[in-house]
Each structure stands twice: as C-alpha cells, then as structure tokens.
Amino acid sequence: xxxxxxxxxxxxxxxxxxxxxxxxxxxxxxxxxxxxxxxxxxxxxxxxxxxxxxxxxxxxxxxxxxxxxxxxxxxxxxxxxxxxxxxxxxxxxxxxxxxxxxxxxxxxxxxxxxxxxxxxxxxxxxxxxxxxxxxxxxxxxxxxxxxxxxxxxxxxxxxxxxxxxxxxxxxxxxxxxxxxxxxxxxxxxxxxxxxxxxxxxxxxxxxxxxxxxxxxxxxxxxxxxxxxxxxxxxxxxxxxxxxxxxxxxxxxxxxxxxxxxxxxxxxxxxxxxxxxxxxxxxxxxxxxxxxxxxxxxxxxxxxxxxxxxxxxxxxxxxxxxxxxxxxxxxxxxxxxxxxxxxxxxxxxxxxxxxxxxxxxxxxxxxxxxxxxxxxxxxxxxxxxxxxxxxxxxxxxxxxxxxxxxxxxxxxxxxxxxxxxxxxxxxxxxxxxxxxxxxxxxxxxx
Numbered sequence: 001x002x003x004x005x006x007x008x009x010x011x012x013x014x015x016x017x018x019x020x021x022x023x024x025x026x027x028x029x030x031x032x033x034x035x036x037x038x039x040x041x042x043x044x045x046x047x048x049x050x051x052x053x054x055x056x057x058x059x060x061x062x063x064x065x066x067x068x069x070x071x072x073x074x075x076x077x078x079x080x081x082x083x084x085x086x087x088x089x090x091x092x093x094x095x096x097x098x099x100x101x102x103x104x105x106x107x108x109x110x111x112x113x114x115x116x117x118x119x120x121x122x123x124x125x126x127x128x129x130x131x132x133x134x135x136x137x138x139x140x141x142x143x144x145x146x147x148x149x150x151x152x153x154x155x156x157x158x159x160x161x162x163x164x165x166x167x168x169x170x171x172x173x174x175x176x177x178x179x180x181x182x183x184x185x186x187x188x189x190x191x192x193x194x195x196x197x198x199x200x201x202x203x204x205x206x207x208x209x210x211x212x213x214x215x216x217x218x219x220x221x222x223x224x225x226x227x228x229x230x231x232x233x234x235x236x237x238x239x240x241x242x243x244x245x246x247x248x249x250x251x252x253x254x255x256x257x258x259x260x261x262x263x264x265x266x267x268x269x270x271x272x273x274x275x276x277x278x279x280x281x282x283x284x285x286x287x288x289x290x291x292x293x294x295x296x297x298x299x300x301x302x303x304x305x306x307x308x309x310x311x312x313x314x315x316x317x318x319x320x321x322x323x324x325x326x327x328x329x330x331x332x333x334x335x336x337x338x339x340x341x342x343x344x345x346x347x348x349x350x351x352x353x354x355x356x357x358x359x360x361x362x363x364x365x366x367x368x369x370x371x372x373x374x375x376x377x378x379x380x381x382x383x384x385x386x387x388x389x390x391x392x393x394x395x396x397x398x399x400x401x402x403x404x405x406x407x408x409x410x411x412x413x414x415x416x417x418x419x420x421x422x423x424x425x426x427x428x429x430x431x432x433x434x435x436x437x438x439x440x441x442x443x444x445x
Contacts, residue, residue: 006296006315013155014292014319020159021284030170032277034177035191036270036343042188043343044266045124047273048117051258053132055251056105060098060136062247064090064143066240068291069380071151072298082231084222087148087210089231091141093240098140105133117262118269124188131192138203145206148219150295161205169198242386243377249389253397253422257415260405268412271351274342275416278335279359282327286367289320290374297378306438313375313434317368324367328360351412358417365423372430381437388429397422 036043067090074083109129113122146158175183176190186193210216210223254276261272293316300308335356339349376385400421404414 003311003315006311007319010289010292010296010312010316010319013150013153013295014289016155016159017150017291018285018288020162021288031173031191031195032273033342034173035188036274036345036348038177038187040266040270040343040345040348041121042124043273043348044118044262044270045121045128045188046191047269047276048121048258048262049125049128049132050273051255051276053105053129053255055248055255056101056136057139058251059244059248060094060101060140061143063097063240063244064094064140064147065243065247065294065377066090066236066382067094067144067147068151068294069298069301069378070235070239071148072295072378073302073380075152076299076302080218081222081225083148083152084219084224085226085229086222086231086236087144087219088223088226089233090148090236090240091144093233093236094140094144095137097240097244098137102133102136105136109133115259115262117259118266121266127189128192131189131196135196135199138199142199142203142206145210148210149206150291151298153295155292157209158206161202161209165198165202165205168201169194172197239380239382242382246373246382246385246389249393250422250426253393253401253419256398257401257418260401260415261412264405264411267345267347267351270343270345270348271355272412272415274339274348274352275355275359277342278331278338281330282324282363282366283370285323285327286320286370289316289323290370292316293371294374294378297375298380301379309375309379309438310435312378313372316375317371320367320371321364324363328363331356331360331363354413355416358413358420361417362420362423365420365427368427369423369430372427372434376430376434376437379434379437381440384433384437385430388426388433392422392426392429396425 032043032046035046067087070086070090071083074086109126112125112129117125142158142161149155149157172194173191175181176186176194177188179185183190211220258269258272258276261269293312296312296316297309300306300312336349336353339352342352343349373385376382397418400418401415404410404418405412406414408414410417
C-alpha cells in the first residue's frame with residue numbers, strides 16, 4: 001500500500017471517531033459555558049471534580065483500549081467467533097477493574113475537604129463528585145464495546161451514539177442547570193445529573209448494538225459459547241493494564257496540576273478549567289487519529305507485516321502534525337474569543353488568556369506522544385508504555401508543575417508550562433520503543 005492510500009485508510013477510520021470526539025468537545029464547551037455563566041464558583045468546583053476524575057476515567061478507558069489490538073489482529077484473520085469469545089472475558093475483566101477504581105475514588109470522597117480546595121466550593125463539589133462516581137461503570141461498558149467496534153473497522157457506530165447522547169446532555173444541562181422546561185434550578189448538580197443519564201444511555205445503546213444487530217450474530221455466538229472455552233483472562237490483563245496505567249499516569253499529572261491550582265485560589269482554578277477544556281480540543285482530535293493508527297498497526301501486526309506497521313504509524317503522524325498546526329492556530333487567533341464564551345468574570349478571562357501561550361507550546365508534544373503511544377499499543381507489546389508514562393508524568397511531570405508553579409513563583413502559568421516537559425519526554429520515549437518493538441517483531445518473523 002502506498003503512503004497516500006495509507007492516509008486515506010487512516011482518515012477513513014479516524015474521521016468518524018473525530019466527529020464523535022468533536023461532538024464531545026462541543027458538549028464540553030457548552031457544559032462549561034452553562035456552568036461558568038451560572039457562577040464562577042460552580043465553574044471552579046467543576047474544574048476540581050472533572051480534573052480529579054479524569055485520572056480514574058481515563059484509567060478505565062485505557063484499560064478498555066487493550067481490547068482494540070486484540071480484536072484488530074483477529075479481525076485481520078476473520079476470526080469472528082474468537083473475537084466474541086474474547087469480548088466476554090474482556091467485559092468481565094473491564095467491569096472488575098472499573099469496580100476497583102470506583103471503590104478507590106469512593107474512599108477518596110471522604111477526604112475531599114483535606115485536599116486544600118477553597119472551603120466555599122465544598123458544598124458544590126460533594127454532590128457533583130458522587131454523580132461522577134456513579135457514571136464510571138456505564139462509561140466503561142460503552143468504551144469496551146466501542147473498542148470492539150473500532151477493532152473490526154466500524155468506527156461510525158460509536159460516533160452516532162456519542163453524537164446522540166451529547167445532544168440529550170446539552171438539553172438536560174440547560175433544563176437542570178437553569179431550571180428550564182419546568183425542571184428545578186440545580187446548578188452544577190443539575191449538570192452532573194444530566195451527564196450521568198447520558199452515560200447510561202450511551203452504554204446501553206452500545207451494548208444493544210453488539211447483542212441485537214443482525215450482522216454481528218457471529219460475534220454473539222462466540223460470546224455465548226465462551227463459557228465452554230473461555231478466553232485467557234491473563235492476556236486481557238497483560239494488554240490492558242499497561243495502557244490503563246499509562247493513561248492514568250498521564251492524567252494524574254493534569255489532575256495533580258488542578259489540585260495545585262486549587263491551592264492558588266478560585267480564580268486560577270476556574271481559569272485552569274477553561275484552558276483544560278480548550279486543550280481538550282487538541283487532545284480529542286489527536287486521539288481520533290491515534291485510535292485509527294492503533295487499528296491499522298494491529299491489523300498489520302496480525303499478518304506480520306512490519307513495514308506496514310511503520311508506514312501506518314508515520315502516515316498517522318503526518319496527519320497528526322497537520323491537525324496540530326490547525327489546532328494551535330485556532331488557539332492563538334480565536335483563544336480570547338473562546339475563553340469569553342465560558343465566563344463573563346473579567347478576572348478569570350484575564351488569567352485564562354495569559355495561559356494560551358504555554359498551552360500552544362505543548363501541542364506538538366501531545367500530538368507526537370499520542371501517535372506513537374497508539375502505534376505501540378497496536379503492536380500489543382505495551383509494557384514499555386507503563387514505564388515511559390511513569391517517568392514522564394509522575395517522576396518528571398508533577399515535580400515540574402510544583403517547581404515552576406510555586407518554587408519559581410510562576411503560578412498557574414508555570415503549572416501549564418510544565419506540561420511541555422512531560423509531554424515531550426513521553427513523545428521521545430514512545431517513538432524510541434515503537435521503533436525498537438517493530439525491529440524485534442521483524443527479527444521474530
């Protein structure tokens with residue numbers, strides 16, 4: 001396959017994921033805009049909870065992402081029954097993992113008042129925290145079956161489900177935050193209820209696709225008959241846990257940064273939330289192409305074609321660089337306008353505008369690390385991801401946030417600037433290990 005055809009193949013897989021991610025971004029923008037216009041305190045409380053939960057949510061999401069390379073490799077050989085058999089084990093293992101993470105987050109709920117956040121935010125944080133907690137299992141079930149769908153090269157079905165529930169979530173937020181359509185005016189708690197309901201609907205819809213759509217009957221047969229010949233649980237753990245911990249470590253750096261911003265006060269925390277939501281624009285677009293790269297690499301890994309594995313990774317990176325440039329230009333030229341949509345608090349706007357430059361600086365690192373992390377995931381040799389993330393985000397990233405934010409007295413500007421340190425380090429390490437693992441794959445085949 002030529003490089004041009006590889007671009008087309010990746011875009012064909014990635015664009016539906018991208019549309020779904022853009023739908024989520026728009027919903028996130030609208031959610032934060034509504035919450036921000038309700039009150040600055042509500043926006044700051046949402047910032048703490050959302051960033052704090054990102055570690056748990058993305059750990060669970062990362063665990064489901066171990067499904068994609070397994071499905072992708074089997075899909076290349078048309079092993080539909082084995083895919084269904086594997087999915088039964090995967091759903092059980094992912095549900096168990098999510099329950100463990102949920103229990104940990106439930107314990108941490110009782111220590112929220114000891115995390116240095118502004119006292120006036122605690123009455124808003126507590127109910128919203130519980131609603132985020134309740135939504136973790138529905139999100140995990142949706143992601144597990146979505147990864148199966150991605151692995152069989154059907155990226156459009158999860159897209160339509162995401163878009164549909166996002167519309168419902170926006171309507172629910174408007175009704176419950178501001179008390180419209182005869183509903184009570186609930187502020188941030190209303191936003192949490194709406195999001196929780198949307199997550200349940202999304203999970204139920206994705207499960208229904210697997211179990212009730214006729215063309216997937218062969219997968220269901222494998223799923224139903226798996227009790228007589230179960231897929232090895234250990235293989236799911238070995239491919240899923242390193243990816244989960246990699247994403248958890250990455251998100252922990254951002255969540256830890258949110259806690260540090262809370263130490264600076266309500267205004268810096270609210271401004272940080274606005275910038276994080278804007279930065280999600282880049283991340284989610286990068287993630288869509290990264291997911292397509294993982295599928296393409298896993299398909300080639302299933303046939304032992306190392307050259308095709310590398311071609312997919314570099315083609316995806318070329319696309320990613322183009323998207324990174326567009327994202328950065330959007331932030332530079334439209335950033336102040338976007339920020340003003342979230343809040344009319346001039347103090348928050350002023351701080352958030354000052355954070356655009358460090359946010360743009362880390363875009364190249366983010367785009368690069370997502371590309372080669374997903375390429376490495378596609379090889380199923382994912383253990384190096386764990387150590388790369390541990391070093392980049394926890395050993396190097398979090399101390400950098402504290403050093404630049406507090407020791408160097410740069411405040412929230414220094415905290416956002418520190419993201420470049422961890423992201424560029426991770427990018428270099430993932431690239432190195434992808435090249436190394438594909439070289440090993442070549443020597444063994």
